[in-house]
Amino acid sequence: MNIAAELAASQPAKNEAKTPSLTGGIQVTLTYQRDHITKVDVQNSRPFALTRLFVGKPTQRVLGMIPALFYICGMGQLIAALRAIESAAGITEQLHTRQARDALIYAESLREQVFSWVSHWAPQHKAKLSPVVDWFKQCRKQLGWCLVVGATAPSNEDNQATMQALLTQLHAVMQSFVTTPGGVAGELLDEQINQQLERLSTYELAAGAAQLALASTDELNAVLAELTSDTTPLFCQYPVVRHTPRETGSWARQQGSVTLTGLQGRICALYRELEQATTGFADIVGAANTAKVEPVMPKGCAIVETARGSLLHKVELNADNSVKSYQIIAPTEWNFHPEGSLKMMLEGAKLPWDEVTPMAEMLISLLDPCVPWQLELNHA
Numbered sequence: 001m002n003i004a005a006e007l008a009a010s011q012p013a014k015n016e017a018k019t020p021s022l023t024g025g026i027q028v029t030l031t032y033q034r035d036h037i038t039k040v041d042v043q044n045s046r047p048f049a050l051t052r053l054f055v056g057k058p059t060q061r062v063l064g065m066i067p068a069l070f071y072i073c074g075m076g077q078l079i080a081a082l083r084a085i086e087s088a089a090g091i092t093e094q095l096h097t098r099q100a101r102d103a104l105i106y107a108e109s110l111r112e113q114v115f116s117w118v119s120h121w122a123p124q125h126k127a128k129l130s131p132v133v134d135w136f137k138q139c140r141k142q143l144g145w146c147l148v149v150g151a152t153a154p155s156n157e158d159n160q161a162t163m164q165a166l167l168t169q170l171h172a173v174m175q176s177f178v179t180t181p182g183g184v185a186g187e188l189l190d191e192q193i194n195q196q197l198e199r200l201s202t203y204e205l206a207a208g209a210a211q212l213a214l215a216s217t218d219e220l221n222a223v224l225a226e227l228t229s230d231t232t233p234l235f236c237q238y239p240v241v242r243h244t245p246r247e248t249g250s251w252a253r254q255q256g257s258v259t260l261t262g263l264q265g266r267i268c269a270l271y272r273e274l275e276q277a278t279t280g281f282a283d284i285v286g287a288a289n290t291a292k293v294e295p296v297m298p299k300g301c302a303i304v305e306t307a308r309g310s311l312l313h314k315v316e317l318n319a320d321n322s323v324k325s326y327q328i329i330a331p332t333e334w335n336f337h338p339e340g341s342l343k344m345m346l347e348g349a350k351l352p353w354d355e356v357t358p359m360a361e362m363l364i365s366l367l368d369p370c371v372p373w374q375l376e377l378n379h380a
Contacts, residue, residue, distance in 0.1 A: 026042065026043070026332070026374070027041075027043040027045065027374050028041070028043075028342065028364060028374070030360060032378065033380040035351075037346050044238075044333065044338075046332070046333075046371060048236055048237045051327060056322055058321060062323055062326070066081050072371075073112070075104050076108060079104065079105055079302075080312070082147065082148075082149060083101075085317070086149055087301060095288060097151045098287075099287050100143040100145070101147075104140065104146070107136045111135075111136040112306075112307040113274060114274065116270065117270060120365045122189055122193075128177045131177075135170055139166055160288055166281075166285075167282055167285050174277050196362075200351075200355060200359050204262075209246050209247040211247060212309065213246075214310050214312065215303075220301075220303075223329070224314065236327055236329050249368065251266045251269045253269070253273070255269070263363070308330075308335070308369075311330055311331060314327045335367045335368075335369070342364065346363065353379065
């Protein structure tokens with residue numbers, strides 16, 4: 001199953017060979033010999049020239065194109081674009097605007113994480129997805145005012161009342177979904193999936209890539225330096241930090257709070273994020289009452305944290321406010337780098353031939369690409 005395809009089509013997605021021309025896809029080819037995986041080849045056919053469509057166009061036109069081009073994590077993409085364009089134009093994002101945008105990104109991320117959970121790991125709880133989707137729609141309706149350049153809150157008092165009401169609604173939604181606070185994710189898994197997980201966890205996997213930390217000025221500067229070179233398009237497709245792949249997403253965010261490793265640790269990391277949903281949204285609600293200092297981004301740069309990880313937009317404007325250059329690095333490019341986590345974990349892994357497909361499919365689902373994917377196996 002693939003979240004990106006299912007969200008877009010509202011139909012159960014499968015591991016098919018179809019690669020939509022607009023979204024592209026991930027092709028994973030494994031070579032197996034004797035008793036282990038000898039080679040992992042990861043190919044990304046996403047159309048990275050899409051941002052060239054923005055060059056020369058007015059910023060408002062570009063913002064109007066974003067939702068049509070990016071269905072998955074569309075809210076995160078739009079807000080990253082708004083922030084990058086505002087930064088490039090010298091427009092300061094107001095406190096309540098930032099709060100509302102953060103809330104919308106968080107709401108979208110939660111919707112997609114719940115979708116991932118009930119699609120891959122706990123299909124018996126699919127009915128609980130609808131209240132989360134409805135809550136996201138309510139957030140979009142109540143906070144949509146912030147989705148324009150230079151947005152200003154209608155009223156700070158009204159905005160805070162709206163945020164509190166959304167928090168109350170979320171608490172009720174997640175109370176029925178997360179039934180065992182502090183519990184073990186495996187207790188809520190589908191029985192068949194849990195049995196498969198326990199079986200696959202007996203095979204040793206290598207560690208994945210190190211955590212992406214764009215909040216670090218040093219690491220961010222290393223990435224941005226690559227976006228000013230002649231190899232920028234290639235770098236956006238295969239991003240690294242000082243020639244080393246990184247991983248982003250729930251596993252990277254939760255490593256400090258999850259004691260398990262391997263497949264079980266990664267599933268627990270996703271569940272922990274669901275478990276902490278209300279607390280995380282409460283932090284956003286309370287941000288308007290604190291003197292928190294937000295990190296200063298380089299001009300024209302914006303980073304937002306989506307369900308799948310860190311999303312970066314970098315824009316440069318002409319004097320007439322049209323786009324001179326535009327680059328995007330999405331989480332899928334980090335997590336499905338040809339030398340990244342999937343290759344690092346699977347290549348060399350010893351396991352029976354009939355366990356290769358379920359192991360690979362489980363890892364791909366946990367890394368959660370935002371485009372359709374296909375798995376091919378070769379028995380050498």
